[in-house]
Amino acid sequence: MTSDYRLFGIFRLLLALMVVVQHSLELTFPPELAAALEPLEVGSVAVLMFFVLSGFIVTEAASTIYRGRPVEFIANRILRIYPTYLIALLCALALYALIAVNPGPQPANWVTAPSLSLANVVRNVLGILPGGSLFFSEMNSDFVLFVAWALRIELLFYTVVFALMIPGSRLAASRSSVLVGVVGMVLALCSLAPQLRGGALTFAPHFVLGAAVYYATVAERRSSALTAGGVASLAAVMVVASILADNHLHPTRHFDRNLIGEAVLFLTLLSIWLALVSVAWRQVPIPARLKRADRSIGDLTYPLYLFHVPALTLLAWLAIPRGPVALVSGIVLSAALGWLAHLAFETRLARLRASVRGLGLSAHDKATLEATFGVSASEIPRPATIAVEPAEARAVTLARSARSRPPPRRS
Secondary structure: OOOOOOOOOHHHHHHHHHHHHHOOOOOOOOOOHOOOHHHHHHHHHHHHHHHHHHHHHHHHHHHHHOOOOHHHHHHHHHHHHHHHHHHHHHHHHHHHHHHHHHHOOOOOOOHHHHHHOOHHHHHHHHOOOOHHHHHHHHHOOOOOOOOHHHHHHHHHHHHHHHHHHHHHHOOOHHHHHHHHHHHHHHHHHHHHHHOOOOOHHHHHHHHHHHHHHHHHHHOOOOOHHHHHHHHHHHHHHHHHHHOOOOOOOOOOOOOOOOOOHHHHHHHHHHHHHHHHHHHHHHHOOOOHHHHHHHHHHOHHHHHHHHHHHHHHHHHHOOOOOOOHHHHHHHHHHHHHHHHHHHHHHHHHHHHHHHHHHHHOOHHHHHHHHHHHHOHHHHHHHOOOOOOOHHHHHHHHHHHHHHHOOOOOOOO
């Protein structure tokens, strides 16, 4: 039986573990191994790949599941990111408050509490929202969860997609114009305005790369596929160029970056991801058990990304000596906190998010939702009323099904 399910869950876990590894180097890894891995910045490269993956998934969702429903799109994206972030922020604040009372025997950067003032707490609550950089650029404040900068970039990208969906809610119908026009201008800004480096536009090519790969896989015409592939190639070149153009000296840690190694690592991750995309594009059969495992693993990725910060902070506060015990303890503690957070909080949000996703969907879109995002159609409530006549609804479903079919092979 063929399947269009994409094995992204295991890949996302790999990226999250790379982030954990980078942040564990100073605390848990043997000094020689840490010195060898530090210049590669494996976690930072993983975050760049996360942006590419997000560009693909979010563009697909906006073009299919949320077609004509921009409000539901942005609501679901906020539900995915913001509640779990607030819970992780609360846990980190509680831990830092404890550390402030009892600093422990080993003062280190990991256990130095950020400002716990009410003003800084408010800034951290609002800081990942679009425009939140104003709270951190104009005031003497810092992130309690230092990985939250990537969430701010993600939410900004979601806002851009939301804005593109509003005019007539026709994002899917205007693929070429959005892809080549608006996004192309953003790429030009990134390449022609070096003064913008360090801002959100620096990461525009990453999201564009993911979006363009999606459009290339669903294009009905060869010319459209070639156009999307060309934009994806340009975006990939720009991502690699941005890596190589960075400063060799890390601005805060003062070690020499291995920029070529980082570029090679990114291209390796990109190649693995493209191979996973091609598996679904070719509709290679995937066992149901593997799908379930992949979905479950993918569900742990986001809480692991957030909760590894308080986990490693606790490990540093306990002053466990560097070595194998500290290394294993750091990874296990981070995974355990992420798993508990998923069970305690994210599973409770899953039904609400499924409800937001499911309103007004056709049978075909529900099947797409189940295959792509791992949500069972039985979990999606039926709307109380149907906004269109049954004949019109059937016509829409048939049209969407026809567009989803791969074009016939030419001999």
